[in-house]
Amino acid sequence: MADWSPTDYLRYTDERSRPFGELVARVRRRPASILDLGCGPGHLTAVLRRRWPGASVVGLDTSAAMIERARATDPHGTYLLGDVRDHATGRSGAGDADLVISNAAFQWVPDHRDLLPLLADRARHAFAFSVPGNHDAPSHALLREVAARPPFADVVGPVERRATADPAQYLDDLARPGWHVDAWETTYVHVLDGDDPVLAWISATGAQPVLHALDDHDREHGSDLRTRFDAQYGAALRAAYPRRPYGTPLEFRRVFVVATRGV
Numbered sequence: 596m597a598d599w600s601p602t603d604y605l606r607y608t609d610e611r612s613r614p615f616g617e618l619v620a621r622v623r624r625r626p627a628s629i630l631d632l633g634c635g636p637g638h639l640t641a642v643l644r645r646r647w648p649g650a651s652v653v654g655l656d657t658s659a660a661m662i663e664r665a666r667a668t669d670p671h672g673t674y675l676l677g678d679v680r681d682h683a684t685g686r687s688g689a690g691d692a693d694l695v696i697s698n699a700a701f702q703w704v705p706d707h708r709d710l711l712p713l714l715a716d717r718a719r720h721a722f723a724f725s726v727p728g729n730h731d732a733p734s735h736a737l738l739r740e741v742a743a744r745p746p747f748a749d750v751v752g753p754v755e756r757r758a759t760a761d762p763a764q765y766l767d768d769l770a771r772p773g774w775h776v777d778a779w780e781t782t783y784v785h786v787l788d789g790d791d792p793v794l795a796w797i798s799a800t801g802a803q804p805v806l807h808a809l810d811d812h813d814r815e816h817g818s819d820l821r822t823r824f825d826a827q828y829g830a831a832l833r834a835a836y837p838r839r840p841y842g843t844p845l846e847f848r849r850v851f852v853v854a855t856r857g858v
């Protein structure tokens with residue numbers, strides 16, 4: 596898959612950052628070392644150093660573009676190119692940390708639930724993460740529906756439903772002797788500005804595999820599938836998320852888990 600665009604991703608930075616703050620607020624013990632898995636462009640990893648001054652903070656991500664942006668905007672941080680799956684088996688090179696934290700990344704990791712106990716084992720105090728819980732929201736259902744139409748379906752194939760679990764299921768995954776697990780969910784109602792804001796929002800994240808497949812095809816064949824897809828998907832999103840006088844409301848459910856050792 597083509598790489599992420601840090602610039603597009605950062606467009607709704609306030610809305611995307613809020614769950615991270617609410618996750619961090621539930622971490623009770625002061626960590627001396629922190630690992631941020633799927634750190635993206637590093638703007639939230641830098642927040643961790645402000646929250647716990649003096650802590651050593653490392654960000655890890657598979658995207659070269661994201662790691663490059665993180666190193667440029669947060670030169671005091673340590674950013675490593677690496678995979679969450681390798682970290683689960685101790686092969687990421689990042690080492691263990693007091694706090695292992697992750698925001699909006701595990702939904703991209705295949706079979707992420709199987710990895711959770713292993714990732715928790717690599718945390719000396721706490722393992723905290725948040726994932727989107729909106730895989731059946733109109734934004735995602737319409738992505739699958741429009742991508743299944745001709746001529747897009749032949750190019751993109753079936754679109755994966757990147758399902759995350761409910762808080763009680765994550766509690767069940769991580770509640771083991773010696774651990775206390777706090778799991779909850781929040782549905783935010785973001786009010787987005789501008790034209791086609793839901794298309795812009797999801798084009799920087801969840802729709803990327805589809806859009807990159809269309810872009811690659813257009814480049815190779817001189818076609819205009821991406822423009823045609825944006826027109827059809829954009830129209831479907833405008834109908835599902837009508838613009839109001841004050842902006843376009845986007846309901847966004849997120850799931851949070853903080854697993855803490857020894858309490």
Ligand SMILES: C[S@@+](CC[C@H](N)C(=O)[O-])C[C@H]1O[C@@H](n2cnc3c(N)ncnc32)[C@H](O)[C@@H]1O
Pocket residue numbers: 599611615632633634635636639655656657658661677678679680697698699700703704800
């Ligand atoms: C939606 S962004 C979240 C970035 C940041 N944590 C935030 O909250 O703004 C998802 C990030 O997960 C990264 N990612 C996806 N799969 C990964 C994997 N297997 N290992 C490490 N990072 C991964 C992507 O490259 C991307 O930067």
